[in-house]
Amino acid sequence: MNKDLLNQKFAQNLDADLIAEISKNGIFKTFKKDDIIIDINQTLQYIPLLLIGDIKIMREDPDGNELLIYFLEAGETCTMSLTCCMGTSKSKIRAVAEKDSTLVLIPVQNMQTWFHNNASWRNFILESYQIRFDEMLEAIDNLAFMKMDERLHKYLKNMAMVNSSKIISIKHQDIASDLNTSRVVISRLLKKLENENKISLGRNKIEIL
Template sequence: MTNTLLQQKFNQILDDNLLNEIFQTGTFKEYKKDDIIIDIDQDLKFIPLLLSGNIKILREDNQGNEMLLYFLEAGDTCTMSLTCCLKTSKSNIRAVAESDSLLILIPVEKIQDWFRNNESWRNFILESYQIRFNEMLETIDTLAFMKMDERVFKYLIDKVKLNASETLVIKHQNIAEDLNTSRVVISRILKQLENEGKIKLNRNKIDVLQF
């Protein structure tokens, strides 16, 4: 099953020889929803390839407040963790399972060898860097130019696309934590969005009606 998932998610990206080596040298690991996969200040000995599920990548300020940077989907890797591995520095992000997830963890000593010697891996990593960089720019633009109600609605639309479902099982407090604001503010904005006919609120659930 694990090898099948690896092939399904990466066979269009990585060559067969590399996939076989990843299967032989990587460690498959399952995480439950809300499990911390990578924590801030953690020494990283691996980078993750996501086979199933979703992961959110967070930053934390000096007061312990978190800010959502971007989501990872199946077929992605976290290039920020790769940077820390290559620099042998501690993690500056937190990776949390957004849903039950299966990953294969690649040991750091393999990463540089493959980057030098395998074109498919090199292209995959460079493309991943570009995608994450674009997502970071989008996050900065959202913070700089969007009002909070626009940020909340964009967040909900992104979650709909990520989960392939118009019904989101989520608490107001979870949204507040991801967007680094208060639950009271989020509850007020969600009620406003409901009055505008964009969403429908239920207990711990939100139906997104427009996206």
């Protein structure tokens, strides 16, 4: 079953021999919604490949406030954890399960060996770096150039895309935490977006119109 999941999510990027190696050497783990998968300052001995679910990648300021950087979807890996593993440094991000998620954890030594010996793995890693770099630039642009209501609307549309549904079950406080602002601000801006017919508000639910 584990190998079937790997084939389903990674066969387009990784060759059959490597998928067999991952199935043999990887550790398959399941995390519940809101579980911390990787924490800040954690020493990383494995890198994650996401098979099922979604993961939020967060940064934290010195006061403990979190900021959402990007989402991981099934078939992807976290390049920030790759960077830490390659440089044997501690994690600078927090990875949190957005929903129940299944991952395969690859030992660092295998990751490094495959990078040098397997072209499909090397290409997958380099493409992942490019995707995350583009998302980091987008996150910086959002912070620098977008008003909070625009950031909020974009966040909601991204959540809808990740969950494959126009209806999002989420609390105002959770949105505020992801966007590093207050619940009062989020509630006010959600009402503004509803008045502009961009969303419809329900009890702990938001529909993208």
